[in-house]
Amino acid sequence: MPAQEKLPERLKHLDLSHNYLSSYVNEENVFLRMPTLISLNLSSNSILTTMENYHEDVFQNFTRLKVLDVSNNTDYFAEIRENQLLDSVWSPLISLEKLNIDAVQNVTFGESIGNLTKLTNLTLAGQCTHARLTLIDKDYFQHFPYLKILDLSSNVYYNAVKHYYDDVGYACSLEQIDSGAISILQNLEILDVSYNRLLGLCGFRNISYDLPQTNIKIFKANFLHCESGMSFMLFCDDIKPLKNTSLRELHMDGNHLAFGQMGLIQYIPQSLERLSIKSNRWVVDQYTHVFLEFINGIKYVDLSNLNDHQMSRSFNIYEYCHNYLASVNCQKYRGQSLGTEQTPQTDGDCPLENATSSQQYTEVGEGRIEIRPPVSEHSKPYCSVDFDLYNLHVLYKKVPxxxxxxxxxxxxxxxxxxxxxxxNDTLTSLILSHNQFYSMMGPICNATKLKHLDLSHNRCSRISTYVFEYQPNLETLWLNDNLIGDSNLFEHENMNNIFANQSSLKVLNLTSNKFHWIPRDMFWNLRNLRHLRLDKNRLSDWNFTVGHMNKIEIVNLSMNSILSLSDEGIDLINHCPSQNLRIDLSQNPLQCTCKTQRFVEWMSKNSEKFLNIDSYRFDCTEKQNLTETKNYLTKQCSSYFSVILACSCLGMAFVCFILVVILYRYRFKLRYWYYIKLKIDSTHVNPLDSRQYRFDAFISYADEDRSFAIEQMLENLEKKEGLRLCIHHRDFMPGTSIIENISNAIHCSSKVVFVMTNSFLKSEWCMYEFQAAKAESQYSFSRQGSMMLFLMREKFLVRKIPNSIQTMLDNDTYIEYPVNSEDEPEFWVTLARAIQD
Structure with a gap:
């Protein structure tokens, strides 16, 4: 014990549990004299419940103490001592409200504890020891007149702890509670005798007959038989006294109950609100359902875990039932009113006490539940207010x-x-999990107030789109651990309507359903959804819309097959209006490639949207977190991008250079093809109507030679020789581009005459007219022979003449303009003949 002077002043709560304390006395022979204490916990030490430790001076200053826990202080091998009367030790504890102490043989409580008027809560801890209390006689609680809560339960399950001792069951359990022991406690409201595996239903019956003298509200009598024991029948006499109580909760879990005597329901008090008879062995047909529809006050019924028998327990031990013969004798004793003592009949009915009971019993007999053939899945059933009681397709369920x-x-x-x-349309919660509903077709009718529906762990692979149609107020729906992803639901044309009426749904659990994909509009009406669980499936992307979910908080996609989210999936998330959306992508095989870089960057930018983001690992060269992955991809993908971009730019530049060279090299031909082939030929006008051209010659000259062309050539060739010349200053059509006029003139002229001067060679338009005429001469199939005539009007150096013109001058004859004026008449005649040739 710590020294007095080392303890803080005004200490109110002190916990010294799970130490090695063996006595309340310290070196100064003074035990923690602290008057301010309100709660003191000395449990799980080695302070034995003896008069030496509990002498009158131990708690003398604890006048304010309200909670005292000295339980679990008796060692397993503790010896059974002679009678110990703990009396005056309790007198100082005038404020005590709750006492936890070991239930030890031969230890009783004296009269002084009866003066503690505030002591309403007593726990006699059922620790597994050889000194464990086994019998509670009728006078055991005579000094506890104010008790409201009494806990006599065993501390451990029968074989969960110290199972290597063959007699562990005997060291953990009460064996008997005498009649009258509980009836003394007139103020008792809560009683728990659970896990006393040797007490049995005979002990239960003794207690039930005492309860009418108490103010009992909650009675827990769970697991009163050894785990591998025989099955039992619940007789009317077991619960008959409960009818005269105001009981609100009755718990009889794990008592190997397989049958219920017909008519026992009449003894269930109408005040009962909660009934738990789970983990029993109810057989099929009438005994499974004890016709609870006649208990008006009941609100909660638990009939679960009918498969929770000894062979399916998790403990690695097959318990040997030491008290098997005692159980048999108890069954004979409890059923001696039926048949003979040797062969009690289990099919006898409870005697009816009044007309009301008789009427109830008759209704019970006529109201048995029958399973009818299922309705065809191809025709949609309906829910109506007036149901046909003889409809062969309907399964009617009667509930309180x-x-x-x-x-x-x-x-x-x-x-x-x-x-x-x-x-009755009263249900708000229905739990049907861990059954064998391989098919869920429904509908579920007359359950419009249902808020919680649990259909998990049923391995369902066949489900209809209307199974939940008539539950508009559902708030939580558990469908996890089924096989809906493998069902034919997604082949149905109305698949998106499976949750169409669940606008109030807040939690939807679709975990472990083998979903490969989720239809885009499957959750279209779940506007109030807050938690969506899709973990442990086979999803590879986010492909469902959440743009209408204003209140969504968590979408769990952990443990799927997501490598990354596509751009479409990211856009769907970005359109979610909820600011509280959190996504869980943990334990997915997230990839680390340049293709997923946008996803990684988006995730990093929106890291607040993801739960447990620090645990995400991306498959790079080694497992890396988000920050490391982002830096890695930035380095790797940016370098590749620069190389690819540089190569692409160089390639494009080279291609453009080649195109420019080609276009420049063949610019005149391209212009010719455009204006002649596309413009003129598209009009289907043939320039050779009756083998005639519009002009005999097109005169190509530089602007500096205009006077020669207009004055000399028109005078000598048109007026004297009768030729039709095309002079661009006179014959080009206004409003039309020069290029188009040139192309049209050459195309519609029989010959082209080039007036070769130094000005001609410098003129861009003259060179274009040369190239256009050259193209016309080469590619026009209507031309025969050369159409190009060169009139050499000036002398100039050969190096000034372009190669293309020089080549033609070298191969074809040309006409030189005469130096002497007397030779001009003959020159014009020769030129006219050349044009007409």
């Missing part, structure tokens, strides 16, 4: 008129959740 919660988890139900009608 005010029932709110029905738990049928792991209750051997199946194989199909067919067209089901509840006779």
């Amino acid at each position: 008129p005010n029932a709110e919660t029905i738990v049928l988890n792991n209750s051997r139900l199946g194989l199909e959740l067919t067209w089901t009608v509840f006779r």
